[in-house]
Amino acid sequence: MKPILKPTIEQKTEMGKTTFLGWFKNKWSKDPLFSILIALMIMVVLQTITLGFDYGSFGEWLQAWTNNWINILRNNAGVGIVALGMTLVIMTGGIDLSVGSTLVITGAFAMYLLDTGAQGILGSVGITGIPAILLTIVLVLGFGYLLGALIGVSITKGMVPPFIATLGAMMIFRSVTQHFTQGYNTSVPAEFLQISSFKIGSFMIMPIVYWIIIAIILYYVSKRTTFGRQIIAVGSNEKAAKLSGVKVEKVKLRVYALMGLLVSVAAIIQVSRIGSMDFSNAGRGMEMDAIAAAVVGGTNMLGGRGFILGTVYGMLIIAVMNNLLNLFGVPPFLREAFKGVIVIVAVLLQRKEKTA
Amino acid sequence: MKVEMNNIRKSFGNNDVLKDVSFSIQGGEICALLGENGAGKSTLMNILGGVVSADAGSIFIDGVEVDIHNPIHAMEAGIAFIHQELNLINDLPIYENMFLGREIKTKRGSLDLKKMYNKTTEIFKRMNIDLDPETMVGELDASYKQIVEICRAMMMNATLIIMDEPTTSLTDSEIERVFNMMRTLKEHDVGIIFISHKLNEVMEICNRYIVLRDGVLVAEGDVRNVSKRDLANYMVGFDVRTESLRRNRETSQTSQEILRVEDLSHPYYFRDIHLAINAGEIVGITGLLGDGRSELFQAIFGAEKYQSGRVYLNSKQIVIKNTYEAIENGIAYLPRNRKENAIIKDMNIMENASITTWPMFTKRGIINSRKHEETFEEHRKALRIKMGSITDSITSLSGGNQQKVVLAKWLAANPKVLILDNPTQGVDVGAKEDIYDIILQLAEEGIAIVVLSSEAQEIIRVCDRALVMYHGAIQGELNNEQMNEQTIMHLATGGGLGEEKGVHQI
Known part of the structure; x- marks a missing residue:
C-alpha cells in the first residue's frame, strides 16, 4: 500500500490560485469528470475542424454543423437514456444485460396496443385516437417497470446474481417477442409518430429533449434524494448500508424497475421514430453500448461510484467518435475496434484517480 | 543479527x-x-x-x-x-x-x-x-x-x-x-x-x-x-485514566424499563436469552469469540433473524423485520469491524455521518442537507472529531475519528436503545476516552446503552452491570461489585457463578 499523499492547505490554495496550469492539475486530479470532459472537448474540436473543411460560407457551415449534431444526439438518445439507468444499476454493484430484449418486448407491446389493424388491442375495445396513445404510453411504461421489477425480485428475493438474472431475461424477452410477432405487420397511427417527430421550430429534436429531461431528473435523484444516495451506499458497502438502516433489497429492486422503465421510454422513442421495429435485431448490443458509456463516464464496475453527468459525456464521446470515424471514412467493421479502444483507455486514465 | x-x-x-x-x-x-x-x-x-x-x-x-x-x-x-x-x-x-x-x-x-x-x-x-x-x-x-x-x-x-x-x-x-x-x-x-x-x-x-x-x-x-x-x-503524553468510570447510581435499578427480551433463540447462534435494560443504564455483554453476542443484538436490531422469542420496547411487544424498522423504533446498533460493517468508503464524512437519518430528515425523498449538517456539527463538537472539511473522504480520517463519525450517525437517529458492538476497536487511547465520555453522558440523558466487548477492562470500567455469554447462552450476570477480570473470564470459559473458581488465567 502506498501512503496517501495529502496536500496541505497551503499547497491547495497555491494550486488553486496561482497559475492556470496549477488550476488545471488540481482539477485534473480532484474532479473525476474533468478528464472526461476534456476528452469530449478535444473530440468535438476535432469534429468541428473536420466539418469546416467541406463548406464555403459560415452560414452553410453552421447549418451543417447543427444538423450533424442533431443527428448525433437524436440517434443516441435511446441508448443514452438506457445508459443513464445502467449507470445506476452498475452503481449498486449490479449489471443489466437484458435492456436490448426489454426494448423489443416493450416495443412490440406498444405496437400491439396501438395497431390500427385487426390485431390492435386498444382499437378492438374501441379506444382510438389521442386517448389510445396516452393509454399506450402509460401501459408500456408500466410494463417496462414491471419487467424490471421482476428481474429485481429474482435478484433480491431469489438471490440470483444480476449477471445471470439479466442474461436469462435477455434470452427470454427476445425469444418470446420473436415467437409472437412472426409475420406481424404493423400500422402505427400517425399521431403516435408525433412523439418523436414533433418539430420545435424547424428542428426534430423531441428524443433529445426527452434525454435531457431524464438526465436532469436522474442527476438530481442521484445527488439529492435518499434513493440516489442509498444506491451509492449499497454499491460501496452493502453490509454497512444494511446495518445503517438502508432497505438494501428495496433499493436494488427499484433500480432494476427504473431500468425497465427507462428502456420502455427508449422503446417508445424508437417505435415513434420509425413506426416499426425489427424484433430480431433492434437493441442488440444495446447493453454493451450502455455499459461502455457508463464506464467511459467514470462509473466503477464494482459499484459505489458513478456519475450521471459522466455517462452523458461518455455517451457523447462514443457518439462523436463514431461520427468522426464516419467523416474520416473509416470502414464500418473497424469502428467497433475504436469503441473498444476508447473504453479501455478511459478506464486506464481513471485508474490514477483510484490510487490518489 | x-x-x-x-x-x-x-x-x-x-x-x-x-x-x-x-x-x-x-x-x-x-x-x-x-x-x-x-x-x-x-x-x-x-x-x-x-x-x-x-x-x-x-x-x-x-x-x-x-x-x-x-x-x-x-x-x-x-x-x-x-x-x-x-x-x-x-x-x-x-x-x-x-x-x-x-x-x-x-x-x-x-x-x-x-x-x-x-x-x-x-x-x-x-x-x-x-x-x-x-x-x-x-x-x-x-x-x-x-x-x-x-x-x-x-x-x-x-x-x-x-x-x-x-x-x-x-x-x-x-x-x-x-x-x-x-x-x-x-x-x-x-x-x-x-x-x-x-x-x-x-x-x-x-x-x-x-x-x-x-x-x-x-x-x-x-x-x-x-x-x-x-x-x-x-x-x-499525559496521565491516562484507568480507574472505573462507573457512577454510583442506585437510580438505574428503579428507572423505567426500555428493552426486554424473552426466550429469544436462534438455530445456531444463541438460545433462551432473557434480558431487560432500563433507561440510563449501561449494560455490558461480554464473552469469548463465538459466544453469539453480536448475532443476538443484530437479531434484536433486525439484521439477523431469530427463531423464537419476544422483544419488548417500552413494555410493548415489537416485531422488527429489518434494520430500518429498528431505527424507526429507536434502536441503534454500532457494528463491530468498522471497515467492513460501518464505513462506506465511496462517500464523504458528512454522508457517512448521516446515512441512517436520510429517510428521516427528508422532504418527498429529497435529503435535507442543512439539517444534517447542523446535527452533525453538534455531534462533531461533542465527540471532538478531528477532521478537515465535511466533504473530505471518510478514509482521510484516523481510525478513532472514523469511529466517532459512525457514532455520530447513530446519535443523529436519536435512539432510545444504543447497542455498541466493540465500540473502541482499532481506536487510539485518546479517542477511546472520548467515546467512553460520550457513552456515560448518553446514559445520563436516559438512553439505555448496551456495550458488547471482548475487553473485560472496558466492561468493568464503563458498565453498571455485565452479562457474560458462553456458546450462545447467558452464563451469568455480574453486578457492579462482582465485576472483575477473573470472574468474567471464569464465566466466559463456561464456568458457573456458584462454583469454586478454577480460574483460567491468561
Missing part, C-alpha cells in the same frame, strides 16, 4: 511523520512498538519493510548499511512484514500458499507440488506446527493463517519479522497459539517487532518496548520495568 535504524526522517507534504527516530533490535528479542494512531508506527515499519523510502537516515544490518527500496529488498535482507490483511489465497492449499510467487517448478515448467509439499512439512516440523500442508487455507482460523504467513517468512530465512496488530481479530485461544509461535521464533533467534494496542499482550509476550508519539521516540526500555499505566501514559 542486529538491525539498526538511525536518524530516520520522513514527511508527507508538510506533515513530518517521523522526526529523527533511531532504534535497534536484536535476534531473539520481541520488541513492542507502541503509539497512538498517527504516531508514525506504520510509517517507520513501512520504511523498514521497504514499502516507502525514508527522507533521511540509514538502516544497518549486522553493522552493514543496507538500501531498502522495495519489499523484495527487505525480504532479501531477511526482514518480513506480516500485514494486518494477510496475503494468503483461501482457495489454495497451505503448501501452495507457502510458495506463492516463488513456486518451485519441474524441468518441464509445471509446478513441482511434491517438492513444495515436502519443504512445507519440513518447515512445520522445525517450527513445531501441527498442520496438514494439504489443508485449504480458507478452512484455517485466523491464528493458523498468521502462523502460515510466519512460516512462509521463515522459509525465506527471515531474521526479523514485523507483525502489525496480529491479534486484533483473534480469540484468546488463538492468541495463545500465535504467542507460542512467537516464542518458538524467539528460540530460533529471530527478532520480532510487535505492533499492538493491547497492553496486556505486550506485558505478556514482549521483553522490550519502544513508544512513538507524534513521530518522536519518547520511551524505550525493558518491559519488566514498566507498568501498563506507564506505557499508556507514554503513548498519550
Whole structure:
C-alpha cells in the first residue's frame, strides 16, 4: 500500500490560485469528470475542424454543423437514456444485460396496443385516437417497470446474481417477442409518430429533449434524494448500508424497475421514430453500448461510484467518435475496434484517480 | 543479527511523520512498538519493510548499511512484514500458499507440488506446527493463517519479522497459539517487532518496548520495568485514566424499563436469552469469540433473524423485520469491524455521518442537507472529531475519528436503545476516552446503552452491570461489585457463578 499523499492547505490554495496550469492539475486530479470532459472537448474540436473543411460560407457551415449534431444526439438518445439507468444499476454493484430484449418486448407491446389493424388491442375495445396513445404510453411504461421489477425480485428475493438474472431475461424477452410477432405487420397511427417527430421550430429534436429531461431528473435523484444516495451506499458497502438502516433489497429492486422503465421510454422513442421495429435485431448490443458509456463516464464496475453527468459525456464521446470515424471514412467493421479502444483507455486514465 | 535504524526522517507534504527516530533490535528479542494512531508506527515499519523510502537516515544490518527500496529488498535482507490483511489465497492449499510467487517448478515448467509439499512439512516440523500442508487455507482460523504467513517468512530465512496488530481479530485461544509461535521464533533467534494496542499482550509476550508519539521516540526500555499505566501514559503524553468510570447510581435499578427480551433463540447462534435494560443504564455483554453476542443484538436490531422469542420496547411487544424498522423504533446498533460493517468508503464524512437519518430528515425523498449538517456539527463538537472539511473522504480520517463519525450517525437517529458492538476497536487511547465520555453522558440523558466487548477492562470500567455469554447462552450476570477480570473470564470459559473458581488465567 502506498501512503496517501495529502496536500496541505497551503499547497491547495497555491494550486488553486496561482497559475492556470496549477488550476488545471488540481482539477485534473480532484474532479473525476474533468478528464472526461476534456476528452469530449478535444473530440468535438476535432469534429468541428473536420466539418469546416467541406463548406464555403459560415452560414452553410453552421447549418451543417447543427444538423450533424442533431443527428448525433437524436440517434443516441435511446441508448443514452438506457445508459443513464445502467449507470445506476452498475452503481449498486449490479449489471443489466437484458435492456436490448426489454426494448423489443416493450416495443412490440406498444405496437400491439396501438395497431390500427385487426390485431390492435386498444382499437378492438374501441379506444382510438389521442386517448389510445396516452393509454399506450402509460401501459408500456408500466410494463417496462414491471419487467424490471421482476428481474429485481429474482435478484433480491431469489438471490440470483444480476449477471445471470439479466442474461436469462435477455434470452427470454427476445425469444418470446420473436415467437409472437412472426409475420406481424404493423400500422402505427400517425399521431403516435408525433412523439418523436414533433418539430420545435424547424428542428426534430423531441428524443433529445426527452434525454435531457431524464438526465436532469436522474442527476438530481442521484445527488439529492435518499434513493440516489442509498444506491451509492449499497454499491460501496452493502453490509454497512444494511446495518445503517438502508432497505438494501428495496433499493436494488427499484433500480432494476427504473431500468425497465427507462428502456420502455427508449422503446417508445424508437417505435415513434420509425413506426416499426425489427424484433430480431433492434437493441442488440444495446447493453454493451450502455455499459461502455457508463464506464467511459467514470462509473466503477464494482459499484459505489458513478456519475450521471459522466455517462452523458461518455455517451457523447462514443457518439462523436463514431461520427468522426464516419467523416474520416473509416470502414464500418473497424469502428467497433475504436469503441473498444476508447473504453479501455478511459478506464486506464481513471485508474490514477483510484490510487490518489 | 542486529538491525539498526538511525536518524530516520520522513514527511508527507508538510506533515513530518517521523522526526529523527533511531532504534535497534536484536535476534531473539520481541520488541513492542507502541503509539497512538498517527504516531508514525506504520510509517517507520513501512520504511523498514521497504514499502516507502525514508527522507533521511540509514538502516544497518549486522553493522552493514543496507538500501531498502522495495519489499523484495527487505525480504532479501531477511526482514518480513506480516500485514494486518494477510496475503494468503483461501482457495489454495497451505503448501501452495507457502510458495506463492516463488513456486518451485519441474524441468518441464509445471509446478513441482511434491517438492513444495515436502519443504512445507519440513518447515512445520522445525517450527513445531501441527498442520496438514494439504489443508485449504480458507478452512484455517485466523491464528493458523498468521502462523502460515510466519512460516512462509521463515522459509525465506527471515531474521526479523514485523507483525502489525496480529491479534486484533483473534480469540484468546488463538492468541495463545500465535504467542507460542512467537516464542518458538524467539528460540530460533529471530527478532520480532510487535505492533499492538493491547497492553496486556505486550506485558505478556514482549521483553522490550519502544513508544512513538507524534513521530518522536519518547520511551524505550525493558518491559519488566514498566507498568501498563506507564506505557499508556507514554503513548498519550499525559496521565491516562484507568480507574472505573462507573457512577454510583442506585437510580438505574428503579428507572423505567426500555428493552426486554424473552426466550429469544436462534438455530445456531444463541438460545433462551432473557434480558431487560432500563433507561440510563449501561449494560455490558461480554464473552469469548463465538459466544453469539453480536448475532443476538443484530437479531434484536433486525439484521439477523431469530427463531423464537419476544422483544419488548417500552413494555410493548415489537416485531422488527429489518434494520430500518429498528431505527424507526429507536434502536441503534454500532457494528463491530468498522471497515467492513460501518464505513462506506465511496462517500464523504458528512454522508457517512448521516446515512441512517436520510429517510428521516427528508422532504418527498429529497435529503435535507442543512439539517444534517447542523446535527452533525453538534455531534462533531461533542465527540471532538478531528477532521478537515465535511466533504473530505471518510478514509482521510484516523481510525478513532472514523469511529466517532459512525457514532455520530447513530446519535443523529436519536435512539432510545444504543447497542455498541466493540465500540473502541482499532481506536487510539485518546479517542477511546472520548467515546467512553460520550457513552456515560448518553446514559445520563436516559438512553439505555448496551456495550458488547471482548475487553473485560472496558466492561468493568464503563458498565453498571455485565452479562457474560458462553456458546450462545447467558452464563451469568455480574453486578457492579462482582465485576472483575477473573470472574468474567471464569464465566466466559463456561464456568458457573456458584462454583469454586478454577480460574483460567491468561
